[in-house]
Amino acid sequence: MKLPRIDIDLEKIAHNVQQLKTLYGAKGINVIGVTKVIGGDPIVADILVKNGIEILADSRISNIIKMRKAGIRAQYLLLRTPALSQVEEVVIHSHMSLNSELTVLKKLSEYALRNHMIHKVILMVELGDLREGIMPSEMNAIVKEVLDLKGLSLLGIGTNLACFGGISPDEDKMKELSLIAIRLEEKFKITLAMVSGGNSANYKWFTSSKDVGRINSLRLGESIFLGREALSRKPISGLFTDIFTLIAEVIEAKQKPSQPYGTVYQNANGDTPHFKNEGLMDRAVLAIGTQDVIVSGITPKQKIIVLGASSDHMLLDNTKASLRVGDTVAFDLNYSALLRVFSTPNIAKNKINQYECASIL
Ligand SMILES: *Cc1c(COP(=O)(O)O)cnc(C)c1O
Numbered sequence: 231m232k233l234p235r236i237d238i239d240l241e242k243i244a245h246n247v248q249q250l251k252t253l254y255g256a257k258g259i260n261v262i263g264v265t266k267v268i269g270g271d272p273i274v275a276d277i278l279v280k281n282g283i284e285i286l287a288d289s290r291i292s293n294i295i296k297m298r299k300a301g302i303r304a305q306y307l308l309l310r311t312p313a314l315s316q317v318e319e320v321v322i323h324s325h326m327s328l329n330s331e332l333t334v335l336k337k338l339s340e341y342a343l344r345n346h347m348i349h350k351v352i353l354m355v356e357l358g359d360l361r362e363g364i365m366p367s368e369m370n371a372i373v374k375e376v377l378d379l380k381g382l383s384l385l386g387i388g389t390n391l392a393c394f395g396g397i398s399p400d401e402d403k404m405k406e407l408s409l410i411a412i413r414l415e416e417k418f419k420i421t422l423a424m425v426s427g428g429n430s431a432n433y434k435w436f437t438s439s440k441d442v443g444r445i446n447s448l449r450l451g452e453s454i455f456l457g458r459e460a461l462s463r464k465p466i467s468g469l470f471t472d473i474f475t476l477i478a479e480v481i482e483a484k485q486k487p488s489q490p491y492g493t494v495y496q497n498a499n500g501d502t503p504h505f506k507n508e509g510l511m512d513r514a515v516l517a518i519g520t521q522d523v524i525v526s527g528i529t530p531k532q533k534i535i536v537l538g539a540s541s542d543h544m545l546l547d548n549t550k551a552s553l554r555v556g557d558t559v560a561f562d563l564n565y566s567a568l569l570r571v572f573s574t575p576n577i578a579k580n581k582i583n584q585y586e587c588a589s590i591l
Contacts, residue, residue: 233558234478234518235578236571238268240277242470242583246454247281249468257442262287262307262426264451267565269293269572272300273581278454279304285326287449291316295323309449311354311362317341326350326385330362335376342381350385351376352424355410357403361394366410373414386424387411388447392431398461399428399435408443433459433466452565460565474568476528476561476577478518478544480553486513498540505537513537514548516559522574527567531560 251261263283268274270293275286279302287307288294294306308327312320317337320327322345329335329351342349353372356363364372369387376384389407391399404427411425427435427445430452436442452460457469465471488511490503497503499520519525519542530536535547546559553559563571571577 231580232578234476234522234576235580236563237475237477237580237582238271238274239470239473239583240274240581242473243274243277243454244281246457246469246473247278247283250450250453250466251282254436254448257436257439258446259427259436259442260284260447262447262449263454264288264309264429264449265293265297266290266309267451267455267568267572270296271572271579272297272302275300275302275304291319291323295319298323307352307449312338321345321347321349321381326352328352328354328362328388328390330354330356330364332372332375335372335379335382339379339381347381348383349381350383352386352388352426353384355387355389355407357389357391357397357406359391359393359395359397361390363389366406369410369414370417373418377418377420384420384422386422386426386447387414388424388426388449389428391428392461393429399432401435401439404432404435404439404445405443408445411444430458430460434461455568456565463564472562474563474571475531476518476523476563476567476571477558478516478561480514480555480557480559481517481543482513482515483548483554483557484513485510487511503538512548512552514546514551514553516544516546517542518544518577522571522576523563524567524570527564527570528561529563531562534559 254261262285263278264287265275266289270288275297285307286304287309289310306324308320308324311330312327312334314334318341321338321341338349354363356365376382391397411422415422424447425444426447429449432448452458455473457471458465488508489505519539521541525539533550537545537547
């Protein structure tokens with residue numbers, strides 16, 4: 231089997247999707263499946279759809295195109311607010327998008343009309359995390375304009391927290407979003423079909439809240455794929471946290487000094503490293519590097535210390551593991567490491583426990 235590779239347990243993904251759908255469904259919240267962390271992999275997307283996910287969301291239009299080309303039938307939502315330069319692609323390939331800029335909304339409408347389509351939009355509200363979103367005080371003015379744009383249909387509103395500023399989607403923030411939805415509905419005599427309260431960081435709020443208000447949608451990636459909430463990264467009970475395993479191969483194993491010797495300047499990463507002298511050390515080199523993975527985001531499954539990495543090599547303290555050339559080392563990954571792995575063609579994507587993968591690919 232190819233190395234390095236990532237093993238992907240499809241049955242465990244199916245299990246997590248079912249559990250999360252049931253959990254959130256119990257309080258009327260629909261789960262949107264976020265595919266960016268798996269790079270829009272069609273086989274994985276297929277698992278989500280077969281387990282009842284109706285809307286697939288991705289931040290990259292290229293991933294959406296990939297899934298649609300592979301024949302994965304779903305409603306597609308573009309998560310990153312469209313760039314002006316990609317408006318036409320967005321209208322053609324995604325059914326809906328999150329938005330925060332009137333200039334973009336006008337262009338989306340124009341291209342939708344030109345293509346005899348209606349593009350659905352969800353207006354993002356800024357609630358303090360300071361990434362994308364319209365300031366609450368501007369919502370009325372923007373909604374008024376959007377309702378006049380003939381190529382658009384206003385599907386709802388949403389917010390995104392805990393991404394840039396680390397702001398918690400707590401009871402106050404969710405109440406504020408509900409209230410904005412209610413006021414817009416009253417003012418403009420409209421119904422907002424979707425009020426999308428956030429992402430995997432909303433778990434704590436959800437489990438402690440008696441009344442979820444008008445929130446009826448969450449966009450989940452990390453909870454599905456890593457089985458965790460995204461505020462403190464605690465495992466969610468009943469979910470698998472070990473769906474993915476990264477595996478790399480030992481290409482050198484030798485006893486060498488623990489401290490580099492000679493005149494110290496910058497290394498490949500632009501750092502000037504300092505190592506303690508601990509005498510001779512059993513060391514191993516893995517055929518994987520910073521090109522392939524975020525080294526700080528992976529954890530070996532056995533007792534090994536990662537000493538560092540350059541673009542194509544990872545250095546290990548092999549004292550406890552006694553690895554030999556040709557042996558493999560397995561790692562758990564966090565969200566950023568997973569994102570990077572799925573963005574590189576150099577790591578084989580190995581699906582295990584094939585789950586009714588039907589006719590695609
Ligand atoms: C990535 C993303 C999500 C999913 O976040 P998770 O923490 O993986 O659940 C939701 N909404 C937006 C706008 C995103 O960019």
